[in-house]
Amino acid sequence: ELKVEQNPLFLSMQEGKNYTIYCNYSTTSDRLYWYRQDPGKSLESLFVLLSNGAVKQEGRLMASLDTKARLSTLHITAAVHDLSATYFCAVESGRSQGNLIFGKGTKLSVKP
């Protein structure tokens, strides 16, 4: 059974600091997704990583994928309060498109 593990599950940061969220998955997968969810809201797609070595950046967030290690990272640079949210990674299960396996999420709180 495909498993997706994120760590940490909770992260409290000060503004201006850097940190990395890790996403490990247990079997091969062609795509990895990162989503952001604000409390009571839907999921916002942040990144889709399609191949080994893929790196994508948007503002203060940068995501990378190492398919050999089955590891993706989401790096936060100089955090600001607006980044406070829960971040999920997800991989395709291989059963069908759209059948994604999600991690439990990393709840990020950025404090002034």
Added chain:
Amino acid sequence: NAGVMQNPRHLVRRRGQEARLRCSPMKGHSHVYWYRQLPEEGLKFMVYLQKENIIDESGMPKERFSAEFPKEGPSILRIQQVVRGDSAAYFCASSPITETEAFFGQGTRLTVV
């Protein structure tokens, strides 16, 4: 182009009642996916539908749950005889034929009392 529309946003049902959750995909999207999110958890895949076809229902509970995506109208997730454990947020997502990246709706938060 409106996003994925779900309604109702909040739904309260008593134990034993039926819950019907609706999802209208984005314009031009013919693939619909339903996910369930329990408090403090990630999303769990339930079912993948195309128009008039269930493609993958590997995440659907065997009893009380059903889903459809008719030729006309929204996709419906139906939960019969709801129990407290069905309380969760139910998200619908849609994608076009040519892409696998799905876009999520705002969700329906079901509370069973």
